[in-house]
Amino acid sequence: MGSFTLATVPVATEDPLYRLMREYREDSHEKKIDLGIGAYRDEDGKPWVLPVVKRAEDLLRENPQSNHEYLPIRGLDTFLSAAQRLMLGIESKAICDNRVCSFQTVSGTGAVHLGATFISRFHSGNVQPTVFISDPTWPNHHQIFTQTGFVVEKYPYYSATSKGLNVEDMLQCLRTAPRGSTVILQGCAHNPTGIDPSQEEWKRITEVVREREHFPFFDCAYQGFASGDLEQDAWACRYFIEQGFECCIAQSFAKNLGLYGERVGAFHFICAPGSDASELAERIGSQLAIMQRAEISNPPAYGAQIASAVLNDNELFSQWQSELKIMSGRLTGIRQEIKSQLEVRGTPGNWGFLSTQVGMFSYTGLSRRQILELKEKWHIYMTENGRISVAGLNPGNLQYFIDAVDDVLRALP
Ligand code: PMP
Numbered sequence: 001m002g003s004f005t006l007a008t009v010p011v012a013t014e015d016p017l018y019r020l021m022r023e024y025r026e027d028s029h030e031k032k033i034d035l036g037i038g039a040y041r042d043e044d045g046k047p048w049v050l051p052v053v054k055r056a057e058d059l060l061r062e063n064p065q066s067n068h069e070y071l072p073i074r075g076l077d078t079f080l081s082a083a084q085r086l087m088l089g090i091e092s093k094a095i096c097d098n099r100v101c102s103f104q105t106v107s108g109t110g111a112v113h114l115g116a117t118f119i120s121r122f123h124s125g126n127v128q129p130t131v132f133i134s135d136p137t138w139p140n141h142h143q144i145f146t147q148t149g150f151v152v153e154k155y156p157y158y159s160a161t162s163k164g165l166n167v168e169d170m171l172q173c174l175r176t177a178p179r180g181s182t183v184i185l186q187g188c189a190h191n192p193t194g195i196d197p198s199q200e201e202w203k204r205i206t207e208v209v210r211e212r213e214h215f216p217f218f219d220c221a222y223q224g225f226a227s228g229d230l231e232q233d234a235w236a237c238r239y240f241i242e243q244g245f246e247c248c249i250a251q252s253f254a255k256n257l258g259l260y261g262e263r264v265g266a267f268h269f270i271c272a273p274g275s276d277a278s279e280l281a282e283r284i285g286s287q288l289a290i291m292q293r294a295e296i297s298n299p300p301a302y303g304a305q306i307a308s309a310v311l312n313d314n315e316l317f318s319q320w321q322s323e324l325k326i327m328s329g330r331l332t333g334i335r336q337e338i339k340s341q342l343e344v345r346g347t348p349g350n351w352g353f354l355s356t357q358v359g360m361f362s363y364t365g366l367s368r369r370q371i372l373e374l375k376e377k378w379h380i381y382m383t384e385n386g387r388i389s390v391a392g393l394n395p396g397n398l399q400y401f402i403d404a405v406d407d408v409l410r411a412l413p
Helices: 016-026 051-063 075-086 108-124 140-147 166-177 198-211 235-242 279-293 302-309 315-346 368-378 398-411
Strands: 100-108 130-133 151-156 182-184 216-222 248-251 263-271 361-363 388-390
Touching: 016 315, 051 302, 051 315, 075 100, 075 235, 075 248, 075 263, 075 302, 075 361, 100 108, 100 279, 108 140, 108 216, 108 263, 108 279, 140 151, 151 166, 166 198, 198 235, 216 235, 235 248, 263 279, 263 302, 263 398, 302 315, 315 398, 368 398
Parallel strands: 130 151, 130 182, 182 216, 216 248
Antiparallel strands: 100 263, 248 263, 361 388
């Protein structure tokens, strides 16, 4: 008998998002719409390879020095230093003080995972570490932190009544959380709600995090998608760092450079200012190197080379900034369009939230029955929590979507 049997290996449930994508692929209806996956689509519903990425790829191809060698364990140096500057700012004191330790990772997911592994191994105290994640959040946070040995708790985030941020309950929960908990904060364009704290609210969050000595862990998968401006979208992370917190950041280039499948990301650990800060950053780096070596040995090179080319060249960088504005501008336009069309129709509900939410997603507040009906009757696919990826809508399918939502909301109030 083998070591592994049907009795010892239970069936795990399929990842709900990937199941949804499979169901969409298998649906042969001509008007089907995919609002599940968080990936940008152009006006024709097609993936958009950013023209700046094509230019960077041409440069790589034409460069006689290009090769397919392994990268160092930490990743590509030119990519990492530019990624740091992009997130922390070119005048970052933390970078000047040498107290930032950065690793190239397998996109944002790999960065969250590397951070979780490090914290679970090295957090002080011999109790199991506790992490607080927003309710709701990107579902993979649950899996990553459970698998790396955390007690996973939720803090309130979304208010179903106001369809906005439930900041009072969020702060109250963080106030009563065990001292020194890890708190996951999405830097901008919150997934799935599209609701970000205002600067005033971020300041209040900082106060509670400081009071309870929590460890802020920023997950920044959408820099540039909230406002269209890379600097503005990094405000919250930078504010925490300026306030002298130690923290870490998971950074992804999947969305803002459209490099989804190339898996380009970075993990940054920022030590608090102090006389031993740069020595500590170096030590943390030495431990991360062991973990990275055991997990992936060294990160994938191609996507990082593309990102590095864009980030380190002034002309390509400004082209990228304009292309980011095209993407975020299209999403804002679509939100506005859905809102006004539903209002004109008199579709039951208050649709103001559509234009205040930001980024790739909109959290519709539709019920499970309504979501199921949209899938079964209208072949429109969205996640079970009522999140839609706004990028899946375009002038070619918007009317069909509006007809469907109007029909379902009247039939199943
Ligand atoms: N964090 C959040 C909040 C996300 O929404 C995503 C992408 N869905 C990620 C991290 C990681 O994405 P990736 O691994 O593709 O960079």
